[in-house]
Amino acid sequence: MTGPRDTAFNSFLKNFAEDVGKFFKGANVLASIRDEDVNVGATPKTLVMRRDKVELFRYEPTAERTVETPVLIVYGLIGRYTIADLQPDRSLVRSLLSEGIDLWLIDWGRPGRSERWLTMDDYVDDYIHEAVCRICRETGHDKVTLLGICEGGVFTTCYAALHPEKVKNLVLTITPIDFHADIADPVANHGLLNIWTRSLAPKDIDQMVDVLGAIPGEFISSIFSLLTPMRSLTEYNVDLIKIVDDKDKLMQFLHMVKWLADRPDHPGEAGRQLLKELYQENRLVEGRFELSGRIVDLRAIDAPVLNIFSLGDHIIPSTCSKALGGKIGSIDYTEIPLLGGHVGLFVSGRSRGKLTKSIAEWLQERDK
Template identity: 25%
Template sequence: MTQSPPTFAVQPPPTKPHRQLDQWVQSRLSEAAMGLSPISLALAQADWLWHLAAAPGRQLELAQKALELSAQALRNSSAHEPAHDADPRFAEPEWQQWPFKAWRETFRVLDDWWREAAQVEGMNRHHQHLLGFFARQGVDALAPSNWPLSNPVVLKSGLQSGGQTWIKGSQQFLQDAAAMRRAQPSTPAEDLEPLPYPVGEKVAVTPGQVIYRNRLIEVIQYRPSTPEVHPEPLLIVPSCIMKYYILDLSPENSLVRYLVAQGFTVCIISWHNPDASDRALGMQDYLRLGVMEALAAVQRSTAAERVHTLGYCLGGTFLAIVAAALGRRQADRILPTGQQRRRADALYDQLPALASVTLLAAQTDFSEPGELGVFIDDDQLQTLRTSMARTGYLSGKQMAGSFQFLNSRDLIWSRNTRRYLLGQDEIGNDMMSWNADVTRLPERMHSEYLSSLFLNNALAAGHYRVEGRGVALVDIQAPLFVVGTVRDHISPWRSVYKIHLLTDTPITFVLAAGGHNAGIVSEPGRPRRSYQIATTVPADGWIEPDAWAAQAPLLEGSWWEAYRDWLQARSGPKQAPPVIPAELQVCEAPGLYVKERYAD
C-alpha cells in the first residue's frame, strides 16, 4: 500500500504595519552581519571596550604581552625547528623558508595575543564567549595560508604546473559561484544538482518497510538478516536537523545494518522536511507526532511489550524528554482532567515500556552548550524569529552555515585553499554527500527549542512540560547508554556527561574518538578508532568528567561492539522475527520523506 504524504496549508498570522517596518530594518541589519544579530555583536564589543577602558593595569599587561610575543616571533623566525609543523595549515616544509616563516610566526603572535586580549575581568560571560569566538574567526581569516601570495605551497604548485593549478582553482571557484546563484529558494527539487550518493541507491539501502506515516514522520522497520532476533525491537530517533541516513550510509558503515546483523529488529524515524505550511509545528508536535507515535507504531507492528530506544543529537534530547514523561506516568498516573486527559490516555496506553535509552551526542543540560552557544541569546533569537517569520522555517543553508562557522578553519578556509588556490579536486564520500542533503526546521519548533532549552535550560531545571505536565529527567527508569565524542563542537562531551547529575538510573558512558558525526559513524575495522567506557550507578555519587576520563579504560576499536554487547545483555532470548502485518505496510524503505529536498 502506497500513500502520498498529507499536506496542510497554514497561513502566517497577519503582521501589523509598524512591526513590518521593524522586521524590514532588522532583516537588512542581519544581512549586513551575515545573518547574525548586529545588536548582540555590538553589545559584546561595547562590554569589552568599557571594561578594558576601566582597567589600565590590564592594558599594560596586554602591551607587555604583545612585546613578549613579538620577541618570541623574532626568535622563532630565525631558529631551526623540525620540518613538520603540528598545525596542518603550516605542515609543509616550504613554510620553513623566509619570508613565509616570518609571516607564519607573526600570525601566531596575533592569534595568541587576541586570545589573551579577549579575556577581561567583569565582562558578561556570554559576551566574553562571543568576543573570543569572533576574535578567533577574524584571526583565522588572516592566516597566511589562506592567501595566494603568502602561501608558499600555492606559489610552488602554481609555478611547477605552469599555472595550471591556479587556472583550475579559478575555474572551480567560478563553477561554485554559478551553482550558488542558480540555487534559489524557489528552485524545484528536480532541478537541483543530484547528490553524489543518491538516497535509496548508494546510501539508505538497508532493506525495510515504511510501517507508519503522519504529517511529520515515517517509521521504517528493517527486514531481519538473521534467522532469529531478540524480542525487544530498537527504535532510533535521529535528529530532525539532519536526514536519518547518517545512521544508514553505505552498507559498510551503516549502524542500522550492523545492528540488524546482530539480531535486532531495528526501526527508525524519517522526519518530514518542512516547508512554509509547517510553520506552526512546535516542540510538542515533535514529541507527540514524532517520538510517541513512532513508539506506538513499533508496538503495533512487533507486538513487543518492551522497546529499546536510541536518540542522536536533537533526537536524543527529544527521546530523553519522552522517556522522562513515560517514567513519570509509570510512577504517578495523575494526568490533566477533561478532554486533554482522554487524549493523553489514548496515546500513552498504546506506548510500550522502555527497555533501555541510548543517547548519542545528545545534550540534556544546556548550561554549557559549547561554541553553539555563541549564536544563542535574546537578540540572536529575535533575529532568527524575524528571518523565519518571512519564510515559516529555518533554512537548511542557514543551519549548515552555522555549523561550518563553528569549525571555519577546516570547513571553510582550509577547504577554500585546497579547492581554489591549489586546484585540488574534492574527494567525495557518503558522509559529505549526506552533509549536502540539508533539512529545514519549522519556525515555531525552532524558536521554542532555542528559547526553552538553550536560553532557559528548562529540561535540566525540571520546568519543561509535556501534555501540560512538568517532566524531570530523574523520572527516567530505564538504564542509559550515553555516548559523547572527544572533538564535538555541537554537543561537547562534558555537557553531554552532565546527564549524570540529572538522572537516578545506571549510566554506561562512552567517550569516543572523533567529532559529532565521525565519532558516531565509527564502524568496526575503521583505523585509528578508540573509546573509553565505564558504568556508574547512583550509589557511586558524582564523578567529575575529567576525573572520569582519567580513570575509564581506553579500548581500541569501535564502540559499536560494546553497544551490541550492552543491548544483548538487556534483551530476551532470540526468537523468530516478527512479521509486519499487511495493513501496516505503507511502502518500501527509504520512503518518501527522506527524498524531500529544497535549494535552501
Template identity: 25%
Template sequence: MSRPARSSGATPGEYMDRSLHAALARWTLGLSPAAVGAAYLDWAVHLAACPGKRFDLLGEAAKQMARFANYSWAASLQSPPPTIVEPLPQDRRFAGAGWQHWPFNILSQGFLLQEQWWQAATSNVRGVSRHHEAMVQFGARQILDTLSPSNFLPTNPELLARTASEGGTNLLHGLQHMAEDWQRQVTHQPPVGADEFKVGVNLATSPGKVVLRNRLIELIQYAPRTEKVRPEPILIVPAWIMKYYILDLSETDSLVRYLTEQGFTVFMISWKNPGPAERDLGMEDYRTLGVMAALDAISAIVPSVKVHALGYCLGGTLLTIAAATMAREGDQRLKSVTLLAAQVDFSEAGELTLFIDESQVAFLEDMMWEQGGLDASQMAGTFRLLRSNDLLWSYIQRNYLLAERPPLNDLMAWNADATRMPYRMHSEYLRHLFLDNDLAEGRYLTGGKPVAISDIRVPIFAVGTEWDHVAPWRSTYKIHLLADCAITYVLTVGGHNAGIVSAIDRPNRSYRIATRDAGGAYLDPDRWLDEATRHEGSWWPALTAWLGAHSGEPVAPPALGAAEAGYPPIGDAPGTYVLET
C-alpha cells in the same frame, strides 16, 4: 519559502519590525547586529576601565616583539632557532615542511604570536560577561583566520611550489572550480561529487518497509538479517536537523545494518523535510507525532514487549523528553534509552551558544517568522563559521588555489543533503533548551506539566565524542547529574558525526567506557576520564553487548508491519520523506 500572511495577532508595527529584521538578516548571515555590538561594547568599555590590563598587554606585546626580532635575525642567518610558539594540536595550517624555512617560518611564527596576544587581549577583562567574552574571542579568531598567511599565494610555500611546478595552471583550474561551485550554489545543486551518491541506491540501502506515515514522520521497519532476533525491538530517533540515513549510510558505514546483523529488530523514524505548511509545528508535535506515534506503531507490530529507544543529537534530546514524560505518566513501554551525542543540559553547550542570547534569538525568530523556518544554507553557514579553518579556508586553499578536488565520501554526501526546521519548533528549541535550559532545571512542559529527567528509571547508554563542536562531551556527560538510573557512558574518538559513524573496520578507533550503577555516586568528568577503561576499535560492539545484556533470549523475527492492527507496509525503505528537498 513564501512570505506568510500578516497573522498571529501581530500589530502593524510588529509586522514592520519583524519584516525589517528579516531583511537585515539576509545581509548579516542571521547574526544580530545588536548582539554583536553589545558584546564588543561590553569588552571595549571594560578594557578602557582597566589600565592595568592594558599595561600588561603592552608589556606582553613588547616581550613578543623582542622574541620575534631575535627569532627573525637568527632565521635570516639560516640557523633557525627553536620555534617561539607551537600551534594548537588541531591546527594543521603550518605543518608542512616548507613552513620551517625562511621566510615562511617568520610569517607563521609572527601570525601565531598575534593569535596568542589577541587571546590575551580578549580574555580575563574584569567585568565582561562570559558570553560576551566568548563572542569577542570568536570574532577575533575569525578575523585572524581570514588573515592567516596560509590563505594567500605569496605567503604560502605549498601554494607557491605548486604554482611554480604547474606554471600557474592550478590557478586557472581553481577559477574553474570556483565558477562551478558558484553555479551549483545559485542553482541549488549539490556539490561536485554528490551526484555519485543516491539515496536508495548506494546510500540508505538497508531493506525494509515503511509501516507508518503521518504529517511529520515515516516509520521504517528493517528486514531481519538473522534467523532469530532479540524480542525487544530498537526504535531509532534521529535528529531532524539532518536526514536520518547518517545511521544507514553505505553498507560498510551503517549502524542499522550492524544492529540487524547482530540480531535486533530495528525501526527508524524518517522526518519530513518541513516547508511553509509546517511552520507552526512545535516541539510537542515532534514528541507526539514522532516518538509517541512510532512507539504506538511498534507496540502494535511487536506487541507485549518493551522497546529499546535510541536517539541521536537533537533526536536524543527529544527522546529524553519523551522518556521522562512516559515515566511521569506511568507508561512503561521503554526497556532502555541510548543517547548518541545528545545534550539534556545546555548550560555548557559549546560554541553554538555564541549565537544564543535574547537579542540573537529574537533576531532569528523574526527571520524564521518571515521564511516559515530555518533554511538549510543558513544552518550550514553557522557550522562553517564554527570550524572555519577546516570547513572554509582549507576548502578554498585545496579547491581554488591548489586546484584539488578531494573525492566526496558517503558522510560528506549525506552532509550536503540538508534539511530545514519549522519556525515554531526551532524558536521553542532555542528558547526553552538553549537559552533558558528549562529541561535540565525542571521547567520544560509536556502536556502542560513539567518533566523531570530524574523520573527515568530505565538504564541509559550515553555516547560522547572527543572533538564534538556541536554537543561537547562534557555537556553530554551531564546526564549523570540529572538521571538517577544506571548510566553507561562511552567517550569515543572523532567528532559529532564521524565519532558516531564508527564502523568496526574503520582504523584508528578507540573509546573509553564506564558504568555508574543506579543511585551511585557522581564522578566528575576529569576523574571519569582518568578511571574509565580504554578499548581499541569501534564502540558499536559495546552497544550491542549492552543491549544484549538488557534483552531477552532470541525469538523468531516479527513480520514487517501488522495490517490487522492498522499498520500495513505502505512502501519500501527508504520511503519518500527522505527524498524531499
C-alpha cells in the same frame, strides 16, 4: 651551478606538474560517477506507517536476532537521519543490523510551511508516541528501546521521562542535556554554537520564526560552516585535490557532501522552543521544560540508560551530555566517551566500530 632559488623553483614545478596530473586523473574519475552512485540512506527497509510527512520504517534483518526488544532510531530535525546510514561500509545502521538488532527508524521527512506550527510537543507526544505504539503492536512487545541521536536524543529523553511505561532502554548519542555546561568546558573551541545561540536576542528569534515559519536549512548550514571557518574554506579545494584521483576516498567525500547539502528547514515553533527554552534558558536540565502541559522531569526516567558522547565534539561538548548522569531516576546508567568529532562518531571506521560494539553489547546484557 644550481642555487637555492633554482632548487626551490624546480621543486615548485615538479609539485605543480603532479597536481595537474592528479587533477586530470581526478576529472576522469569524477566523470565516471553518477548521482545514483552516491546513494545515502540505502539500507533496505519497509515503510510501516505514515503520519503527515513523518514515516516509520523497519529495516530488513541481516543476521540472526540477538536482541529481541525492538530499537527505534530517532534523529533530530537539524539534518537528516542518513548520517547514520551514509554508505554501505560507513553505516551505523548496517553495523547494528549485523549484530542481530531489530532496527526501526523515524524519518521526519522535509518539513515545509505546513509544519511551521508544529512544536516539540507534537514530535514527542504525537509522532514518537504513535511510532512506539505501532512498533509494540507489530512486534508484540509492550516496550521499545529508543536510540536518540543529537536533537533526536533530546526528543527521546523527553519521551522516556513522560512515558516511562513504554521505554525498555534509552540509548543516547551526542545528546545535549545541559545546554550551559559548555561554560565550564576547558577546551576553547567547544561550545561555540551554544555561545552564539545564547547571544541571540529573543526578539530576533521570534522575528525569524514569525516571518519565515522555519529556521532555514541553508541558515543552519552556514552556522555550522562558521564554527570551523578554515576547514570550510579548504575542504572543496585543498582537501579535495588531495583525494580527487582516489575513487574510494572521493566517494566518501561525495557521500558526506550529499548529506550536508540535504539539510531541511527546521519547523518554526519547534525551533523557537529549541533556541529559546533549551539553548538560552536551559529549562530541560533545570526541570522547567514543559511539553503538552507536563514538566519533563528527568527523575522519572527509570529505564537503563546508555549515554555515549564524543570527546572531540565541538558542536555538542561532552560536558553538555554528561550532565544527564546525576539527574535521572534510573540506577542503571552507563557513560561511554569515544574519540572523534560530532559527525566522525558515525562515519569514522574506528569510532563507528566502537560505537556499534558498545551499543550491541549493552543491549544484549539487558535483553535477558
